Amino acid sequence: MIRDTSGQDRPVTRSPGRRRLWLALAGAGLLIAAFAAAPAVKRMMGSGNSVSLQRLGVATVEIGPLVRDIxxxxxxxxAMSPTVYALHGGNLVLKVKAGDKVAKGQLLGEIDSPDLRAKLAQEQSNADALRTEALRAEVDGREQRASLRSAYENAAIDLQTARNDLARQTKAFEAGAVAGMQVEKARDALEKARISAAHAEAGLGLKDDSLKFELQAKQQALQRQTLLVKDLDRQVAELELRSPVDGQVGQLLVAERANVAAGAGLLTVxxxxxxxxxxxxxxxxxxxxxxxxxxxxxxxxxxxxxxxxxxxxxxxxxxxxxxxxxxxxxxxxxxxxxxxxxxxxxxxRDKVLTVSRGSFVEDGGGRFAYVIEDGQAVKRPIRLGAQSLSKVEVLEGLKPGDKVVISGGSAFENVERATLSP
Incomplete structure (x- = not known):
């Protein structure tokens, strides 16, 4: 029968003190590694995705002149390019063509308006008739005035004759040569002559005023008609188109012999x-x-x-x-x-803090910019001043020598910090 190895196995007893030592050493190593990696971990935690520096536009903040220009x-x-307009309607007859040099007051063309010219002739005829009436009224007035003055003078002579006759009759009555009735009759004749002379004098004065007013009315009518004729003369003169300035005929706005309306543009000078x-x-x-x-x-x-x-x-x-x-x-x-x-x-402006203009001015309204620090782009609040096409003035938030991301900042996605890679 084959024996197993159970008789050779022995339980191993570990020392508790040695196990604690190994655990302590392992914990210390992990703690040291954590402290060593803390800055890098912190940067990685706050930086988000890494952005390549080659994708960004960078400018240095410096002190120098700022020229704002457009x-x-x-x-x-x-500066002067007046347009000649038709003040009255009619057929246009041009005397120049586009490109011709003209002097101020030179005739450019005419507008043929038979109606306006006919109206001028009619009103001129009316003015002549009124002038004749005014002259006739003046002659009639002189004739009537002469007739009334003759009547007044005759009445004055009759008055003097009556006075003389009364004086003779009175002397004859006192001498007893005539009766008293003759004296009374002479006295009545004197009174009648006096009244006739007074009426003749008053009639002469009234007729003078009447003739004066009548002649004045005729003259005023003639004056009104004369003003009307002058206005029509002015309108007919306006049918001639003259250059307002020295220059060159520019564009012709209407064709030759065209029928134009009042107020239409004709050409430019x-x-x-x-x-x-x-x-x-x-x-x-x-x-x-x-x-x-x-x-x-x-x-x-x-x-x-x-x-x-x-x-x-x-x-x-x-x-x-x-x-x-x-x-x-x-x-x-x-x-x-x-x-x-x-x-x-x-x-x-001289000696101001400036940086090159870029998209950061429009992004966020120019309230912040990304500044490169230790391989990172750090978001920093700023305040900008005057701006030109190439530079902007920095009032707060930056100092000379700072490197600012002026374009491509949208890749940072508005984070506070971003890691930059070569």
């Missing part, structure tokens, strides 16, 4: 001696524009100084139209709608 492309426009450059400015910069700001105009291999002459009060497609005039004489060889480069200086 640059863009503009087109040459005439471009004043090439006063040119400006018009540019479109983003709405965000338009509020900083002001008339008189300096600018630069470039084109044809040359540069010119300019000044902002006007800023449109209307916003169209998030842009505002601004015009820059040349500071000095208008350059030669410029044409309407020619393209030129324009730069307007808004502000210039």
């Amino acid at each position: 640059a863009g492309e503009g087109k040459v426009v005439a 471009v004043d090439l001696t006063a040119l400006e450059v018009q540019m479109q400015v983003p709405e965000s910069f338009a509020r900083d524009l002001a008339i008189g700001m300096p600018g630069e105009i470039s084109g044809n291999g040359r540069d010119w100084r300019g000044l902002v002459s006007s800023v449109s009060p209307e916003v169209v497609n998030n842009e505002v139209a601004a015009r820059i005039r040349f500071d000095g004489a208008t350059p030669d060889q410029l044409r309407q709608n020619q393209r030129l480069s324009v730069r307007v200086l808004l502000d210039k």
Whole structure:
């Protein structure tokens, strides 16, 4: 019979003190490893996903000048480009064509209006008739005045004759040569002559006033008619289209011999001696524009100084139209709608804390930025000031030498810290 090994087995007794020693050593090792890995664990816990540094745009905060300007492309426009309108309807007859040089006051065309010319002739005839009536009334007045004055003078003579007759009859009565009845009769004749003379004098005065008023009414009617004729003369003169400025005929808005209505635009005249450059400015910069700001105009291999002459009060497609005039004489060889480069200086500041402009200005409204520290991008609150197309002013939150993530910050997903990888 084969024996088993049960007789050889013996229970092993372990020492309790030695087991505790091994457990203590293992715990100490784990504690040391935990303390050693604590910073890395902390970074990994707060950083989220790692972001490659090559995907980011980084700029250094520095102290230097900040020039706020607006640059863009503009087109040459005439400061004065009036449109000639038809003040009256009729058939248009042009004397010039597009591109012709014209002088101020030069005849550009005529509007043929037979109705207006006929009305002028009629009113002129009426004025002549009224002038004749006024002259006739003046002659009639002189005749009537002469007749009344003759009657008055005859009455005055009769009055004097009656006085003389009364004096003779009175002397004869006192001498006893005539009866008293003759004296009374002479006295009645005197009174009658006195009344006739008074009426003749009053009639002469009244007739003078009447003739004066009648002649005045005729003259006023003639004056009104004369004013009407002058107004029609003015309207007929307006049928001739004359150039308002020295320049060049621009665009013809209607065809030759066309029948135009009153108020219709006919053609434009471009004043090439006063040119400006018009540019479109983003709405965000338009509020900083002001008339008189300096600018630069470039084109044809040359540069010119300019000044902002006007800023449109209307916003169209998030842009505002601004015009820059040349500071000095208008350059030669410029044409309407020619393209030129324009730069307007808004502000210039020296020795300010600046950083390159980037997407962080728009992201979050420029209230924070990610600063690179020890291989991490740390979110830091900031406050920005003036902005230009290339730089922004830093008021709070950054210091010279800080490296700021200016683009690609959306990859951080708004975490407080992010680990950066090469």
